[in-house]
Amino acid sequence: MTNEEIQGIFFQECDEGLASAEAGLMACRAGEHDGETINTVFRAVHSIKGGAGAFGFAALQSFTHHFETVLDLLRGGELALEADLMTTLLRAFDVLSDHVAAIRGAGSAPDDAEVLAMLQAIGSGERPRPAVQAPPEPLAVAEAAPGVDLSFDLDALLGGLEAGDLDLGEPAALPATSPWRVTLRPARGALHNGGEPLLLLRELVALGGEMQSADTSQIPTLDRFEAEGAYLGWTLTVPGHVNRAAIEEVFEFVAEDCELRIEQDGVEPEEPPAPANALPVDPPPSSQPEAATNVVPIKSAVPEPVKPVQAPVAAATAGQTIRVDLDKLDRLVNLVGELVITQAMLAQQLQDCGQSAIQQLTDLDHLTRELQDSAMSIRAQPVKSVFSRVPRIVRELEAQTGKRVRLELEGEATELDKTVIERIGEPLTHLIRNSVDHGIESPADRIAAGKDPEGMVRLAAEHRSGRIIITVEDDGKGIDRERVLALAVERGIVAQDARLTDEEIDNLIFAPGFSTAKAVSNISGRGVGMDVVRQNVQALGGRIAIASTPGKGSVFTLALPLTLAILDGMIVSVGDQTYVIPLTHIIESLRPSHGEVKRMGPGQHVLDVRGAYLPVLSVADQLGLSGAADDPTQAVLIVVETEEFGQAVLMVDAIVDQRQVVIKSLETNYKPVPGCAGATILGDGRVALILDVETLVALQITADEPPLLRRA
Amino acid sequence: MSKTILAVDDSPSMRMLLRAALTERGYAVAEAEDGVAALEWLDSNAPHLVITDINMPRMDGFGLIEELRTRPRFRDMPILVLTTESSDEKKARARQAGATGWIVKPFDPEKLASAIRRVSH
Structure with missing residues (x-):
């Protein structure tokens, strides 16, 4: 999977995140929220921030950071959800939507300065500064100088990541040629929580370190020996060219749980005497007693073997969607459409040869239809x-x-x-x-x-x-x-x-x-x-x-x-022409008896459909055809429903077939024709026009009156 | 046989990024979308390492770690926490919950690999 594809997934996530954040904020505004509602909004913004960082969208990352800060205060109960804050949150959400649209390439990054300033003001106003935080948070930089270039904020953040939380107090060190002496004594509980000092020693060796000595003096007698206790200490040397930060990083996870000294060793003859640049990193006073209480009773000391298992790749959580180029999809839909037509032509020709009862052909018909349904459903979106x-x-x-x-x-x-x-x-x-x-x-x-x-x-x-x-x-x-x-x-x-x-x-x-x-x-x-x-x-x-x-x-x-590409149609003949009437309009079709048709005037009839009189429209008259039946009692009448004019009756010569047809645009291939919604290719290869029932009925009913003044 | 890492994050793209970085380095990757899904998977599997996000629906990363540490089978399994904060506060909280180490998001694949080396054979 390429980075672009993963980014595509991130974009989808952004949309989902925005949707759930919006739903949450709406619930908040309606006063229908609980702690989990705010939490959901927080998580959505937080996730977008995480992805923004991973994919390098600095402006989005910065904005979500401040947005998240306010939400965090809110969910922690340090802020009350008052009307002003609600308004700010909604505005922030809108700006966030714009930011997301911008990274997707829809428009430029929004001007978020005003909302950002509001968020910062809220975020800083009541935020207690934790005493333990030594390095200033990026937020603090922005607070000190609102309107400061936000990229600076990000740099500070990234800088913070580079150095971890280590307080690199020393100046850039001497020309470090003399080797480092690293003394490590893990705390008694260093093996808890999956810790493993051996791995750290290996990392030091990978940096060029060499084991000098092991301190075994703390190993107790067997009766006092704890299986999970850590009793050994080590001294290693690491070449002087290795960056101190790299050594400290090795111990990043255990720095607070062990005695660690990193000293520059000895004095090279040609070097000036090394000043006291060795900074012993003393364990915090609290860690010792804490380590002592961490001793675990020996009965539970034997860890169960962790057996390696091949991951049954749990892709079910992610691999449910793929992104497909729309052109490809359209090509597929078109091809399936052609397939439907070809299949129909084949069926027709076989039928003409008297081979209609072939079972495989029926199967093919079903399969083609299913294929078409599937292809169309790919295009469907909520x-x-x-x-x-x-x-x-x-x-x-x-x-x-x-x-x-x-x-x-x-x-x-x-x-x-x-x-x-x-x-x-x-x-x-x-x-x-x-x-x-x-x-x-x-x-x-x-x-x-x-x-x-x-x-x-x-x-x-x-x-x-x-x-x-x-x-x-x-x-x-x-x-x-x-x-x-x-x-x-x-x-x-x-x-x-x-x-x-x-x-x-x-x-x-x-x-x-x-x-x-x-x-x-x-x-x-x-x-x-x-x-x-x-x-x-x-x-x-x-x-x-x-x-x-x-x-x-x-x-x-x-x-x-539902779709613009296919429709279920009734194939009818009028004179020497063949037309398709969309099934969605058809209510019923019938051959009327004499009593059911009433003549209203020359060429004007109404049909009595169970007591309701509906106007009969001659399709031949409407489209200027000759040679078609003009007596409704000799014709087939099709009762249709229109949105605008209610029910009406179309008069045609005969019903030929009922099938799904692929719509070919008249506008694209010819020009718009009033009364026709499009065209299709029939099984015998002939082109048939698809009737636009709505317009056809409207044309007839409103023929001699201004539009909208008559309703059936 | 390659080592298996369970990546727990509610964000599919973050899981994808982890998967991409980890498979490239020869690990087999399983995924779970939150703490509850992770526990379900862990009921019948034992990975070498779990990497988990903190903020997740249903059960967050801290909850997952605390739960795992109560189970003898997972008491000594290395667990890395993915955090967007590099603050001491967050790290202390992670350690208190029983995490072996942490990775700050957005992560550099090299740093990820290095963090894994420091907690897993």
Whole structure:
């Protein structure tokens, strides 16, 4: 695994860390936190700091260090979680998100000076300085001079790491040619906790050291001998060119548990007499008695043999994801699509030759379908990546508008095609902004209306019958229908004397060029209206609808396709053409009896479907085809459902097949065709157009009236 | 047979870094994501050495070491603590819990190797 790949994992961890930190901070803000909540936030920030250090992201490391310091005080109970601190923590979190985005290459490093200063002020204000800390902490440097170049802070930190915690008090030493004399006497308990003086001696030997003598004077008589006691002492010489710090590092783990002297030995004739530069490192006074109490009864002294075991490489904890280049994935999906088509063609040709009953072909069909499902599922991603951006947007809106908003997220694990995920972010952001800006009232207004001063915005995703339904709901004031209608009339969107239902008025906000904001606010009024949101959603093959209750709030509902690459379709023939109708729209298909079809006028019919009269649309008429059946009783009628116009009936000549088809874009390969959502290649190699049911129905129903004024 | 080291850290990338540095030096590496997972693995395995992070969910590094030191099987097993702090306070705490030594994060692979040499045959 390369360093880049590990770094990729670190980036994923950052995302996970940010998500759990955010969830924790949100819980804190809502007052629903306990010690573990703060701990979780602390750990997330701490982990990011660790990785930032390992991968050399200095700015991120420095920022997380200060952030972590404050969180540490908080979890230690040294700080109280007051409103001001909460605000600072949330701001710090946002800056942290920006830092993480920056190291991932999305944007430059954020300007964190202000938040950093706040964190430092909080961190230093109440932090007790532990008396034992001899070397100044890097934090102290930053405290002394706020605004000091942060890289200095890091250098101090790294410098601290280099030297460990050893107090290298001596000047850079003499031209050290005379050998070092190292005297070591481990404390009695040196063998506890897995300690092993022999290894330290070996390290000294590896540095060029030579054993001079062993001191056996402390070995007791057998009756007082403890199996786990350490009784020996040693004297070694180490060549003078070896750095003193290197020798001290060998004893880094035991320095406080043993008697250690590192002295420069003897005096070379040509050298001036060595001053007393030998610094005996005396054991702290406390270590002796402590060592004495560490004596372990002899009965438990025999350690069990530690048998070497091959690691059953516990990769289960990490190796669950791999990163794949998106192009590769798209190529795979495309190839599988072609495979589906080829398989269908093969089946068709064999059938034409009268060989339809071959079992293997059916198996191949199943396998191809499964392969396609798997390939598509690789592209699916949880909608969480989009949802996770929303809390910050809401926080920023709160700050800008002075409103108070509680955000509820639901169904974040719902999976959606990556392309849809990528393109749904902007419309969704706009809807959220719209809800907070136009929907939720100010706290004062809400109190006056007898509502909770804190408004609610709920963002939810769910899988419903082959589509993903995303709802943006608020408990604000709802749509001001009088004003919407007045504006629509003023702008010529509807006629002065038009009679509209409430639902129709609500839908006017999607009309092109419509904006309800009295003054263009800098929040949702960015020159992008709801009409653009609607266009964006439609471009994804999705639909948007609104339901609003005055004084109670509004619900925007987005229905999105699971994938943009394939669909289950019904293959139908109309005249000499073949079309595909997406199954998601189809409710039922039938051959009507005479009594079920009523003629309304020339070429206009309605179908009686169990008491409900639905308009019958001739696909041939809509697409300008000749030679198709024009009598509904001689045709096949397909009842379809649309988001905007409810149910309608499509009239076709015959149903040919029902299968999964690979969508080929008309826009990319030809040009947009009204009424057609795309094209596909059929089993016999012919191209068939995929009908855009929604547009087809809209074209018919609104043929001679302005849009949005008629609903079926 | 190569020696086995159990790397305990809640951060997959940190475990990866440990794995990369250790496998390069001929060690076999097992991983656990926190103290509880480590104890589970240790129930049926005996590594030569455990390297553990301190801050972890469920059971932190200190808790893991303290627990291991109560078990005869692991009383003498070398345990290194991974710490982001180089403060005496943290080291004293690690030693008190029963750690054999420590490694300061971010670690230099050479220093890691040297620390391992000083606590494990």
